[in-house]
Amino acid sequence: MNQSELKKVAAEHAAEFVEDGMTLGLGTGSTVFFLVEAIARRVKAENLHIEAVATSSRTAKQASDLGITMKDINDVDHIDLCIDGADEIDKHFQGIKGGGAAHTLEKMVATTSRRNIWIVDESKLVDTLGKFPLPTEVIPFGCEQVFHRLDAEGLHPQFRLDDQGQRVTTHNKNFVIDLHMGKIEHPHLLKQFLDGQVGILEHGLFLDLVDTVVVGTQDGAKVLPAIR
Numbered sequence: 001m002n003q004s005e006l007k008k009v010a011a012e013h014a015a016e017f018v019e020d021g022m023t024l025g026l027g028t029g030s031t032v033f034f035l036v037e038a039i040a041r042r043v044k045a046e047n048l049h050i051e052a053v054a055t056s057s058r059t060a061k062q063a064s065d066l067g068i069t070m071k072d073i074n075d076v077d078h079i080d081l082c083i084d085g086a087d088e089i090d091k092h093f094q095g096i097k098g099g100g101a102a103h104t105l106e107k108m109v110a111t112t113s114r115r116n117i118w119i120v121d122e123s124k125l126v127d128t129l130g131k132f133p134l135p136t137e138v139i140p141f142g143c144e145q146v147f148h149r150l151d152a153e154g155l156h157p158q159f160r161l162d163d164q165g166q167r168v169t170t171h172n173k174n175f176v177i178d179l180h181m182g183k184i185e186h187p188h189l190l191k192q193f194l195d196g197q198v199g200i201l202e203h204g205l206f207l208d209l210v211d212t213v214v215v216g217t218q219d220g221a222k223v224l225p226a227i228r
Contacts, residue, residue, distance in 0.1 A: 004030070006121035006216030007085075011035035013221035014083050014119045014214045015042060023076050024052040025109040026059050027084025028102045031119050033062065035083055040066035053079060055105040056171070073109060082113035086120055086206070088132045089213055093118075094187050098135030098204030101160070101170045107202055116210045122217050129187055133178035135160070135204040136194060137170050146199040147177060153193070156180040174201055 001009070011034035018024065018039055026036060036059060042048055044067065051069040053076060054060035064070050073079075084106055088096040095118065097103045110116050136157075138146050150157040160168040160176040168176050184190055187205055194203045213224045 001216075001218060003121050003123065006218075007031040007119075008034040008216070009221050010119040010121060010214045010216035012038045013216075013223070014117055015039045017081060017083070017117060017212075018042060018048070018050065019080075020046075020048045020050070022050050022080040023071070023078060024050055025079045025082030025084070025113045025116075026052050026054045026063060027082065027106055027109075028054075028056040028059055028100050029085040031085040031121070032059060032083070035119060036063050036066065036068070039063075040068055043068060051076070053109055055084070055109050056100070056102050073112065079109065079113040081115045081117065082110050083117045083119060084110065086118045086124055087204075088126050088129050089118060089120060089124055089210075090126055090129050093210045093213060094129060094208070095206045095210065096129055096132050096134055096204050097206050098137075098176070099132070101135065101137070101168055101176050103135055103204040103206075104137050104202040105171060107206065110206065110209050115212075117212045117214060118210050119214045120216070122215050125215065128183050128185070129205075130181045130184035133158075133180045134184070134190075136177045136179065137172065137174045137201040137203070138177050138199055139174050139201060142199050143175050143177070146197060149197060150177065150179065156182075172201065
């Protein structure tokens with residue numbers, strides 16, 4: 001199976017965790033695309049009554065077009081289960097997200113949810129985080145000052161650019177500064193530092209949030225429990 005097929009395997013298996021009456025959190029990205037399709041098929045075939053909160057307008061439109069009832073996050077009192085992809089996951093289920101520059105919205109939904117599941121192909125599993133650049137969402141005002149602080153800490157920051165060489169903007173109209181560290185030996189310490197930096201709205205370290213990872217492998221979907 002190619003990578004796309006592995007993503008589909010993981011997504012379709014994760015859709016089985018959805019139960020009637022749930023309020024779901026739906027993530028963003030290519031793996032979640034397959035997830036939404038699979039959930040929509042279950043809704044139709046089993047007459048499930050669910051509602052969902054999406055982390056991007058693209059996911060919201062796809063789900064709505066397929067008949068899933070969508071809600072704004074401010075209009076729900078809880079989220080039972082959030083299913084999303086990830087860019088890297090280590091053996092302790094600490095992760096990096098934000099390749100699609102939606103990590104702030106994704107973290108809002110994830111931290112509101114009672115349970116979180118990540119769906120990935122096996123290439124996303126790593127021993128140590130950091131090979132995938134760590135995204136930070138930075139407000140435009142004073143962004144160069146933030147950049148210099150990150151650079152001074154040896155975090156190898158780079159503004160994310162689009163195909164035209166312009167700075168990428170998020171849903172919130174902010175910039176993305178990626179940290180090209182190669183290896184993050186102490187993710188909790190880095191999180192503490194980034195949380196304290198004025199001008200950084202949010203970063204892509206997702207720590208201590210996920211208890212289940214569904215992986216698409218050549219042998220089918222595998223459900224991994226976390227090792228804390």
